[in-house]
Amino acid sequence: MATLLFITPNFAAENTRPILTISGHSGATSDADEITYDQASLEAMMTASITTSTPWFDGTSVFEGIPLEELIGELNAGATKITAIALNDYMTEIPFDDIKANKPILALKRDGEFMSVRDKGPLFIIYAYDSKPELRTHLYYSRSAWQVAKLVIE
Numbered sequence: 001m002a003t004l005l006f007i008t009p010n011f012a013a014e015n016t017r018p019i020l021t022i023s024g025h026s027g028a029t030s031d032a033d034e035i036t037y038d039q040a041s042l043e044a045m046m047t048a049s050i051t052t053s054t055p056w057f058d059g060t061s062v063f064e065g066i067p068l069e070e071l072i073g074e075l076n077a078g079a080t081k082i083t084a085i086a087l088n089d090y091m092t093e094i095p096f097d098d099i100k101a102n103k104p105i106l107a108l109k110r111d112g113e114f115m116s117v118r119d120k121g122p123l124f125i126i127y128a129y130d131s132k133p134e135l136r137t138h139l140y141y142s143r144s145a146w147q148v149a150k151l152v153i154e
């Protein structure tokens with residue numbers, strides 16, 4: 001019983017801890033806007049699902065998440081690219097034209113489960129690799145950052 005009392009608040013905290021920062025310019029001012037999101041708020045924004053094979057997991061996986069195009073919504077005025085920065089400081093640039101054309105998502109779940117950091121979570125940029133050969137190339141794999149912690153819109 002004592003254990004349960006300790007565990008319950010920890011589960012709640014898990015989901016309200018900030019896991020993503022997005023910074024960019026709204027266009028109205030030159031000040032950088034910075035927004036942080038926790039898992040619960042990102043989960044509420046999930047609208048897309050991609051079923052595909054990947055170089056990282058056996059077979060086909062179902063990824064659920066938020067199209068990058070939607071996520072950056074109001075911050076995208078005049079945006080030309082996004083830089084994604086991962087927990088291990090891996091950094092990759094994604095041109096906005098690619099985001100519009102290929103609709104990558106910021107995935108939160110794989111096969112219905114949140115992804116743990118050890119399983120390349122909590123956030124993984126995923127393309128529909130199976131939809132065309134062009135996406136199964138080093139360029140798009142290199143844009144597929146896992147353990148994403150920060151997006152900078154430029």
Ligand SMILES: Nc1nc2c(c(=O)[nH]1)N[C@H]1C(S)=C(S)[C@@H](COP(=O)(O)O)O[C@H]1N2
Pocket residue numbers: 055056086087088090138141142143144145146147148
């Ligand atoms: N967080 C993170 N994501 C990453 C990388 C990385 O080092 N860290 N490497 C990228 C690169 S360069 C490629 S080609 C693909 C595939 O990496 P892998 O072959 O090591 O699985 O993941 C991409 N995503």
Ligand SMILES: [Mo]
Pocket residue numbers: 138141142
């Ligand atoms: Mo790579």
